[in-house]
Amino acid sequence: MxxxxxxxxxxxxxxxxxxxxxxxxxxxxxxxxVAAAVCSYLLGQADLxxxxxxxxxxxxxxxxxxxxxxxxxxxxxxxxxxxxxAATESRVRLRMENVSRLPTGVLMLQDRVPYxxxxxxxxxxxxxxxxxxxxxxxxxxxxxxxxxxxGPLQLRLSDPFGMCELTRSxxxxxxxxxxxxxxxxxxxxxxxxxAGYGDGRQHSPALAGEDDVIPRGYRHGDDLRRVHWRSTARxxxxxxxxxxxxxxxxxxxxxxxxxxxHPGSGPDSAFEWAVAxxxxxxxxxLERGFSVRLLTDTGSSVPGPDGAGSFAGGTGSAxxxxxxxxTLAVVERSEEHGLSAxxxxxxxxxxxxxxxxxxxxxxxQAVVAGRMRQRSGAAVAFVLDGDAWTRGPGGIRFSDGQVPxxxxxxxLRKAGWTALPVTPGDxxxxxxxxxxxxxxxxxxxxxxxx
Numbered sequence: 001m002x003x004x005x006x007x008x009x010x011x012x013x014x015x016x017x018x019x020x021x022x023x024x025x026x027x028x029x030x031x032x033x034v035a036a037a038v039c040s041y042l043l044g045q046a047d048l049x050x051x052x053x054x055x056x057x058x059x060x061x062x063x064x065x066x067x068x069x070x071x072x073x074x075x076x077x078x079x080x081x082x083x084x085x086a087a088t089e090s091r092v093r094l095r096m097e098n099v100s101r102l103p104t105g106v107l108m109l110q111d112r113v114p115y116x117x118x119x120x121x122x123x124x125x126x127x128x129x130x131x132x133x134x135x136x137x138x139x140x141x142x143x144x145x146x147x148x149x150x151g152p153l154q155l156r157l158s159d160p161f162g163m164c165e166l167t168r169s170x171x172x173x174x175x176x177x178x179x180x181x182x183x184x185x186x187x188x189x190x191x192x193x194x195a196g197y198g199d200g201r202q203h204s205p206a207l208a209g210e211d212d213v214i215p216r217g218y219r220h221g222d223d224l225r226r227v228h229w230r231s232t233a234r235x236x237x238x239x240x241x242x243x244x245x246x247x248x249x250x251x252x253x254x255x256x257x258x259x260x261x262h263p264g265s266g267p268d269s270a271f272e273w274a275v276a277x278x279x280x281x282x283x284x285x286l287e288r289g290f291s292v293r294l295l296t297d298t299g300s301s302v303p304g305p306d307g308a309g310s311f312a313g314g315t316g317s318a319x320x321x322x323x324x325x326x327t328l329a330v331v332e333r334s335e336e337h338g339l340s341a342x343x344x345x346x347x348x349x350x351x352x353x354x355x356x357x358x359x360x361x362x363x364x365q366a367v368v369a370g371r372m373r374q375r376s377g378a379a380v381a382f383v384l385d386g387d388a389w390t391r392g393p394g395g396i397r398f399s400d401g402q403v404p405x406x407x408x409x410x411x412l413r414k415a416g417w418t419a420l421p422v423t424p425g426d427x428x429x430x431x432x433x434x435x436x437x438x439x440x441x442x443x444x445x446x447x448x449x450x
């Protein structure tokens with residue numbers, strides 16, 4: 001939940017701004033009064049002059065009264081929730097409180113929202129008593145991920161006769177974050193993958209686990225049953241046996257954001273499918289206890305809360321998933337021409353499981369992607385078929401000719417990748433299961449995909 005700020009009172013406008021706030025009715029009365037005064041002078045009718053002065057004075061008096069009115073109104077905004085998946089609604093609640101000793105007149109509230117979230121909401125509030133409060137709400141929804149500012153809230157004041165209106169703004173604003181949609185993935189183990197905890201995991205020295213033959217000095221709080229007496233006699237001080245504990249399995253999720261690799265645009269484009277796939281994969285692996293790093297083709301790696309470059313799964317997986325989703329909510333296409341920057345990052349060490357979402361790959365980039373496989377324990381690639389994503393009705397192609405996706409898959413599979421093509425209508429849970437069930441034959445994939 002996100003709370004908007006509050007203002008003690010709307011900003012004060014000058015008298016010139018108040019005159020500019022005359023409504024059509026107010027301007028009509030003023031014009032009629034001036035015309036009546038001119039006619040009374042020309043015709044010598046004193047009664048007509050009095051009528052003209054009354055007509056002209058009424059809107060001017062309303063302007064003066066409204067200008068000198070000092071409503072002290074506090075406003076706040078609440079988003080529930082402040083982070084939503086794409087195509088999901090969020091409720092925005094506005095709360096107005098009259099903190100002055102005088103009742104207000106009719107108030108009109110208008111909240112500024114981006115066009116993609118829908119029309120600007122407007123509300124009419126009747127007289128608000130001294131110390132009274134009013135609450136209104138509206139819904140916003142976006143099919144496009146991103147960060148959208150809400151506010152500032154505008155308050156429009158009007159006099160009882162409708163002669164003048166003044167608009168005053170609050171300074172507080174909030175941000176709605178629309179993240180990619182996350183699909184739950186089946187709990188299957190990829191080929192060559194070691195689970196986050198369990199068989200095949202790495203071990204690191206720690207204070208609990210299996211015995212290690214290397215002793216260390218005794219520390220306050222160590223279990224005396226771990227004292228290594230032979231080493232104690234040799235060093236002349238208490239020595240205890242080292243222990244080791246399981247180290248979380250690591251995973252790198254590689255997202256290809258090259259603009260040239262992802263033709264088309266919009267919420268149903270290939271690029272948006274890849275972003276949603278990366279989000280679903282990262283969240284799934286975090287829930288399984290993996291330490292997850294998000295990497296793009298530019299070589300930039302999303303740092304974890306500790307700045308180590310990865311997010312730890314397990315107990316804090318919900319917070320880590322939220323931070324990753326916030327990053328993917330604003331990821332844009334890059335102007336990179338290749339994957340060399342990402343390869344330079346990956347060749348720095350063993351990356352554990354590598355899951356990549358590739359766009360169109362030419363032969364050169366397919367070779368670079370193949371080399372990435374050498375630095376991972378297991379590698380799964382989802383290759384989006386650009387031709388399939390840009391075909392129009394009747395199978396008409398609107399994109400330039402590309403190397404057939406089957407050839408790109410063949411190059412990746414020869415390098416050791418578990419590679420699957422992605423076409424419109426494919427779902428990541430089905431592809432994830434197919435990748436796990438894939439046979440060792442490079443040309444085939446269990447489940448009928450090739």
